[in-house]
Amino acid sequence: MPESTPAPASAPLAAAPVRTDVLIIGAGPVGLFAAFQAGVLGLQCELIDVLDRPGGQCTELYPEKPIYDIPAVPGCLAQDLVDRLLEQCAPFAFPMHFGQRASSVAEVERDGHARLLVTTDGGKQFDVAAVLVCAGAGAFAPQRVALPEAAALEGRHLHYAVREVARFAGKRVVVAGGGDSALDWALALRKVAARVTLLHRRDGFRAADASVAEMKAAVAAGEMDFVIGMLGALQCAPGPDGEQLAAVEVRTREAxxxxxxxxxxxxxxxxxxxxxxxxxxxxLRAGRVLVDTTTYESSRRGIFAAGDIAYYPNKQKLILSGFHEAALALRRAYHYAFPDKALVHVHTSNNATLKERLTHA
Ligand SMILES: Cc1cc2nc3c(=O)[nH]c(=O)nc-3n(C[C@H](O)[C@H](O)[C@H](O)COP(=O)(O)OP(=O)(O)OC[C@H]3O[C@@H](n4cnc5c(N)ncnc54)[C@H](O)[C@@H]3O)c2cc1C
Incomplete structure (x- = not known):
């Protein structure tokens, strides 16, 4: 995510901690749905994200790729899904704090109740009854091109994600990589670019068979090229906005x-x-937070995890799994926020207070 603003390394603490019921760490699709669920249950919450905008992987990695496995949504672009999730939680107007990376958590006691105090690198503190970690892949970054000339081109002519297909219209584009994203984007960009070349170090791919077959058919039909080799160097030339890419030098087994x-x-x-x-x-298991699947609570009281960051046997890294995990985690979190109140289950279709709020919004 090279085009996003990272949180400052550390900042002085803001005056007083924000007091709320739940802090949601991560405003990816799961964190956003969790905010809606919190509102439905009558919990107050705040969201933080280290990036400068919501959407997580959907927005950063594949905003214009279609998703087909969201219940009752036969198909939508990843960014459209994020926009709809934002629209769904908007009536609750929960504050979202961007450029804030959760750095530490401490147990505190308030009026005889156990609470958690979360501090961010941006100098904010949150005094909460529960924390829901929806941190996805964690602090993730693209594997960068390890060539000295790469840094000057990043974000202008060297990209680690495709944010806007139209930007590549009429351009000569080299897509490097052999996974799903590389194949999908090479196939998609061939429709707008002057020419697309897929560059991969071998003739085997870590991608869906259907995408590999589609790519081979497109190459056979002369719609794009495929080259086996490794990036050797980037040739640059002066352009209107500074140095621009002129050519990609490739090391192959032959010349x-x-x-x-x-x-x-x-x-x-x-x-x-x-x-x-x-x-x-x-x-943790393999860097992810081990949770109990009845409550999605971690090994530490009051700290829950949902979405890609959560681990349990047979966990699937799918958006719909994260939605379910967040919904159950918040039901348990309710007991920490309101230890003396029973959570009465009401379907949203019968929830008059919710209907009124949504109607007014
Ligand atoms: C190319 C591609 C295609 C995919 N297609 C599909 C599909 O068709 N269907 C499907 O169901 N899934 C798909 N997925 C998987 C899906 O995107 C993930 O399962 C989903 O994004 C997980 O959501 P999340 O909210 O748990 O995490 P993320 O989307 O990763 O969001 C986590 C957020 O937490 C923030 N964060 C991390 N650490 C901190 C911290 N310490 N403090 C503050 N913020 C933090 C991050 O900045 C990020 O914004 C696809 C993934 C990829 C890469």
């Missing part, structure tokens, strides 16, 4: 190749690390 190119899209996958949450004394 080196020079591919004239205006844009390079490098989709080598993400490097993930759980970030500060890894040091919160939570039981």
């Amino acid at each position: 080196p190749l020079t591919l004239p190119a205006d844009e390079l899209v490098a989709l080598y996958g993400l490097v993930t690390e759980p970030g500060p949450i890894a040091h919160w004394d939570l039981e």
Whole structure:
């Protein structure tokens, strides 16, 4: 996510902690749906995200890719899903704090009740009854092109995600990588670009068979090119907005190749690390938070996890799994926020207060 603003390394603490029922860490699709669920249950919540906008992987990695497995939505673009989730939770007007990375958590006691105090790198503090970690892949970053000339082109002619297909219209584009994203984007961009070349180090792919077959058919039909080789160097030339890409030099098993190119899209996958949450004394499995599947609570009281960051046997990293996990986690969190109140189940279709709020919104 090179085009997003990271939180400052550390900042002085803001005056007083924000007091609310639940802090949701991560405003990806699961965090956004969790905010809606919190509102339905009558919980107050605030969201934080280290990025400068909501949407998580959907917005950062594949905003214009269609998603087909959201219940009752036969198909929508990833960014449209984020927009709808934002619209769904908007009536509750829960504050969202961007550029804030959760860095530490401490147990505190208030009026005889156990609470959690979360501090962010941006200097905010949240005094909450429960924390719902929806941190997805954690602090994730694309695997970058390790060439000295790459840094000057990043965000202009070297991209680690495709945010806007139209930007590549009429351009000579090299897409590097052999996974789903590389194949999907090479196929999609061939429809608008002057020419697309898929560059991968071997003739085998880590992608869906259907995408590989579609790519091979497109190459056979002369709609795009496929080159086996490794990035050797980037040739640059002065342009109106500074240095611009002129060509990509490729090392192959035979003679080196020079591919004239205006844009390079490098989709080598993400490097993930759980970030500060890894040091919160939570039981982890493969860098993810181990949860109890009856409540989605972690090994630490009051800290829950949902979405890609949650781990349990047979966990599927799917948006719909995250929605379910968040809904159950918040039902348990309710007991921490209101220890003396019973949570009475009411279907949203019968919830008069909710209907009134949504109607007014
Ligand atoms: C190319 C691609 C296609 C996909 N297609 C589908 C599909 O068709 N259907 C499907 O169901 N799933 C699909 N997925 C998977 C889906 O995107 C994920 O399952 C989903 O994004 C997980 O949502 P999340 O909210 O748990 O995490 P994320 O979307 O990763 O969001 C997590 C957020 O938490 C923030 N964060 C992390 N650590 C911190 C911290 N310490 N403090 C503050 N903020 C933090 C991050 O910045 C991020 O915004 C696809 C994924 C990819 C990459």
